[in-house]
Amino acid sequence: ExxxxxxxxxxxxxxxxxxxxxxxxxxxxxxxxxxxxxxxxxxxxxxxxxxxxxxxxxxxxxxxxxxxxxxxxxxxxxxxxxxxxxxxxxxxxxxxxIREVLDKEKKRRVMLNDCSSTSQNKESLSSKDYSSTVTAMPACFYAVSRKEAIEMLENNPLCGNLILRPGSDSKNYAITIRHMLEAPCIKHYRVISRERSYIIELERQVTVKSLQDVISYFVIQTHGNLKPFIMQxxxxxxxxxxxxxxxxxxxx
Missing domain, CATH: 2.30.29.30 (Pleckstrin-homology domain (PH domain)/Phosphotyrosine-binding domain (PTB))
Structure with a gap:
């Protein structure tokens, strides 16, 4: 049934x-x-x-x-x-x-491939490894620029307030958040990719094992006030x- x-x-x-x-x-x-x-x-x-x-x-x-x-x-x-x-x-x-979806998917795969190659010390990935890397990407990852991430958060507040995106060097990552204080506040955090870990650049650096752990860290530390951005x-x-x-x- x-x-x-x-x-x-x-x-x-x-x-x-x-x-x-x-x-x-x-x-x-x-x-x-x-x-x-x-x-x-x-x-x-x-x-x-x-x-x-x-x-x-x-x-x-x-x-x-x-x-x-x-x-x-x-x-x-x-x-x-x-x-x-x-x-x-x-x-x-x-x-x-459908063509818009195709353009976004092609762009997403290019960025995933670039980021995956960097995290693997530029070694070639087998098709199985590549598939695992793609699957492991958090749902709030978008292959967008800093400006595009800000626009997405401002234009779609109900979808969440935290985006994971490629870093400006295309080798590492960045977190863009938008949260409400007295007025909307935008912040960006760099996430450095190492061979077996990721470093969140805060006043006191935080090291985690995966990109999903990066997202979880922000959600937990803000008691759920930060929510992964999921476009519907x-x-x-x-x-x-x-x-x-x-x-x-x-x-x-």
Whole structure:
């Protein structure tokens, strides 16, 4: 039987939430090894259904609407194959959104590759190592500049107030935060990548083992006042008529 989840697509990861207001996902799925997407004809309720075939797993997904399901399928194919799917039924508006996702995904991968190469002392990564590195990146990582990070935080305050981004030297990382005192305050912190650790440059340096630990440090030290910035725009691919959020039903 199908289970209902509220779903996000971030890069090549699907995140499933039990409730649309849940602060954390219940489980996630890496779709970078996607081999095919097979559509199943719409049923009498006008829903869309398709099967995601991975190397060692099959996932059956149902969207609440044919158009939303078609666009959702387009997003999945785009981020995994790095090309816009040849689907004549996609509208110009849908194609525009899909092309925007493609541009962002290409940029994200370039920045991840640059940062990963640096953290590995510029040694070449095997495909398995690269996949692990991509998967391990925190959800609040965005391949953006300092200025772009500030704009994202200012324009989308409900999405969170902490962004992890590449450093200005493209070798290390930086944290950009926006928090409210008497007025909004923007701060930036440098995160230095070492062979097996990361150093947060504060008045007293803090060393942690992973980038996720970097995020956790800021969240814990501020008692949850800092929240990872998670952009929700890709949920639009599965909007319902009653909500601006998106939902899928999953059967494995």
């Amino acid at each position: 199908f289970r209902l989840f509220w779903t996000e697509l971030r890069g090549t990861m699907l995140f499933f939430y039990d409730d649309k207001k849940a602060p954390t996902y219940s489980h996630k799925l890496d779709i970078s090894a996607l081999t095919s997407v097979t559509s199943i004809y719409p049923n009498e309720n006008d829903s869309a259904q398709f099967i995601l075939m991975l190397l060692n797993e099959k996932l059956e997904v149902k969207a609440d609407n044919c158009e939303h399901g078609k666009e959702w399928k387009g997003f999945i194919l785009t981020v995994t194959k790095l090309l816009v799917p040849l689907d004549e039924s996609l509208s110009p508006e849908q194609l525009t959104r 725009t890709r949920k639009e691919a599965l909007q319902t008529d009653q909500s601006s959020e998106s939902k899928t039903q999953e059967k494995s």
